[in-house]
Amino acid sequence: MPCSVYTSWSLSRDAEPAASPMYASQLPTPSPDGASIAFIASTQLHIRSARTSDDVEIYDLPSGLDQSCRFVRWYRSRHGGSKCASQRLLLADDARIIIYDVTKSQSYAEITGATSLTKLDDVDFGWTPDEVMVFSDFGFKLQIWSLPTKRAVEVKDPKSITPCYSYRPMTGHLAILTRPAAHDILLIIAPQSHEVLSTSELSTVDARGIEYSPDGNWLAVFDTASAGCRVVILTADGNHFKTHSIPHGESNPGVRRIQWSPTGDHLAIGDCESNVTLLGKNTFTPRLKFFHPRTLEVPNGIVWQEELGPSRSRSYAQAKQPATAPSYESFNATKKRSSGIALMEFNHPRGDLLASTSSDTSSTLWVHSTDSRPGETLTALIHHSPIKALSWHPTVPDLLLVQCAIAEPAIYVWKSDWSEPRVLSLPLKAPMEKVEAAWLATDDNSIRLMLSSAEQSAIKQFTHEGEEVIDSVGQMGPEAMFDEGNSFDLSSVHMQADKYPEETPAVGLSTELGHTLDVEDTFHYRHQSKTAT
DSSP: OOOOOOOOOOOOOEEEEEOGGGGGSOOOOOOTTTEEEEEEEEEEEEEEEEOOOOEEEEEEEOOOOOHHHHHEOOOOOSSSSSOOOOOEEEOOOOOEEEEEEEEESSSSEEEEESSSOHHHEEEEEOTTTTEEEEEGGOOOOOEEEOOOOOOOOHESSSSSOOOEEEEEETTEEEEEOSSSSSEEEEEOOTTTTTEEEEEESOOOOOOOOOEEEEEEEEEEEOOOOOGOOOEEEEEEEEEEEEEEEEEETTTOEEEEEEEEOTTTEEEEEEESEEEEEEEETTTTEEEEEOOOOOOEEEETTTEEEEEEEEGGGEEEEEEOOSOOOOOGGGGGGGSOOOOOOOEEEEEETTTTTEEETTEEEEEEEEEEEEESTTTTEEEEEEEOOOEEEEEEEEEEEETEEEEOOOOSSEEEEEETTTSSOOEOSSOOOOSSSSSSEEEEOOOSSHHHHHEESSEEEEEEEEEETOOEEEEEEEESOOOOOOOOSSSSOSSSOOOOOOOOTTTOOOOOOOTTOOOOOOOOOOOTHHHEEEOOO
């Protein structure tokens, strides 16, 4: 069964040491189809085959980028699924963004000085591989660069939250939260032309997240936790439909996070009291509710507990019920935490399983049923360290990858029909810093995953029954360092075009190849891009 990489991890802010998604460039990054791995070694960008471990392409990096690079991002199709029609990726630091196409032997386009007055806060591809989204620090502005037209559309005052935008499946309409003054404003922007189709003021106090439903019919926005449990449901074009809130007189915890199931049948709301409520589609009334108590009793399932053996070997053993989940304070006695649901992930593509963790018991994982045994907890897994990431396999619906905040090359894997969960050890040197794991593509019926740090990586292969097949170890080069910088770049925004051959669409701010528009006005970007207000 061929499988694809699925790297949209839930990242817990409570787990330590957790690698920040802002500095993912320090780690090897798999492509969306799991076939290639990008990493920086010395002064070069390597694109390596995940199947053969051979270099497919090697690019010489501009001077200093190997040290200052903060982002490595592959284009990931937002049309659904993990398959990607384009093999493009970008590298970025605070001064420049370079786009590569792995089918070509040289860089595809370069954007420099896009955030001349502030630092670069985030960068990613947009709806298509021909769009690049550039977020300035402090929510100053968002620029959506079009590579074919060599122009940018500017959106003022995007909210400095993650995520502050969502693309509508199938059509590519962009919904983005902004806050130009004392109220949250929702913009709906058309694909390609990037024209503002609608502007509406929301009833939220301080919106913290936004997400389109998988069918594109609904838009969910959740409010700040201090406003209580408030989730605003909007139609696809931004009109208010319903506000889900807790009835007066009941406990009213705030919302920590939301997530649609892959089928769109449920909207999951994780609150600050460690509960997950599933709302039904169309009516958006509560259907199921899951709790995460410290005392674990799974009447029709098993509670598993991690055990440390000789030489720090790790395994699972069945725990006697009722079991007690370790509290957050047992791992971080002095560090303050955010209460409530830390992680929650539906399985793919059915959405009949929901994995979740709570900040209050950060080392314990719950797996709930939403379909065959609705509302029932199937199992719970207790670990020695906080859980920092979860990832369901994209094509094996009941296979879950769990990553704990440990400095050892170990990965935890659960599958519903296994006799017990597995702890997979990879032949890498410990301690390891900023460790990440991801599913990889295969050409046969096996399952593959990669564990990597800045200096080394390994690929683990195993069967659907959990039998280990082979380990492949590789060196990824010296750790890529980043330089946050303390100075402002006051030069004009420009995009280099004269260095690229005519058959590759280079980007520039003028329509003629080889010319660069230089503007001395401090607010030069207002002359060079349309503004969405």
